[in-house]
Amino acid sequence: MFREKAPPWALPFLRRPQRPWEPEVRVLIVDDEPLAREEIRFLLEEAGGMTIVGEGENGFAALELSRELKPDLVFLDIQMPGKNGIEAAREILRLENPPTIIFQTAYDEFALQAFEVHALDYLVKPVSQERLNKTLKRVKTRQPSVEDLERLISRLHAPVQADHKPLPLYAGETIVPLKQQDIIFVEARGREVRIVSNRGEFFYHGTFWQIEEQLTHPDFLHCHRSYIVNISLVERIDLWVNNTFMLRLAGTAEMIPVSRSHIGEFRKRLNL
Secondary structure (H helix, E strand, O other), X not given: OOOOOOOOOOXXXXXXXXXXXXXXXXXXXXXXXXHHHHHHHHHHHHHOOEEEEEEEOOHHHHHHHHHHHOOOEEEEEOOOOOOOHHHHHHHHOOOOOOOEEEEEEOOOHHHHHHHXXXXXXXXXXXXXXXXXXXXXXXXXXXXXXXXXXXXXXXXXXXXXXXXXXOEEEEEOOEEEEEOHHHEEEEEEEOOEEXXXXXXXXXXXXXXHHHHHHHOOOOOEEEEEOOEEEEHHHEEEEEEOHXXXXXXXXXXXXXXXXXXXXXXXXXXXXXXX
16 A cells, blocks of 8 residues: 555656565656656556656646655656756755665666766667666665765756757747757747747747747757747847847748846846
8 A cells, every 4th residue: 555645746656566575666657758766666566566656747746646655666757848857856855864866867878877876877769678687776776875866966966957858839830850959939829839940930839838848958048938048049129118028039021029037037136
């Protein structure tokens, strides 16, 4: 039986029957890709000795589920929209009795050789049963300290910032994977979300809030309740009414407003 009840916003989870001779290791799986969660769940069930207490799809869920469910072990994807795995791990480590964290990543294993430590492991997707079993053995034989985890997180932090997933956008009956750096601005138009980019104009099948969560590149700024801009493309800033601004961006003739409620962050980001 579970010792805690999952919060209502947690994703559905499965558990395998606990064998009487196995110690109970409570596991939380966090990945924005449902198939990736399903795969690691299957491998854990095959390995045995695990009780999967919950699943989440982003860094915010990772933190809240870790606080609510108190898992022993968290399998945490690095690249997720909104709060990524590195950011979530930093906050999880501040919890009382934090869990052991195993990172999952799509990085090539050779690129991660510098991060190989005995205190904390990582899994490169796709994960094999043999590789997972080796990781679980390592975790059981030596529990990492918070200092060990923080050292690895600091070393992983830099490459994560350089990688940002493209957005799958619709152009008629075609899906275009648009690089985030190609986006000039995003506009909320009633129930529609319009994206103007160097590759043309697209409409996003989702909400303005959802696309803001997916724009992980640091050059994006929410400058108005209806606009997100790529500040690296600002060519001209015009003074406007009530001490606000109008922006001219490279690649478009449209002028984009900066509202009073966002003026402070805008000045800070552009050193004005």
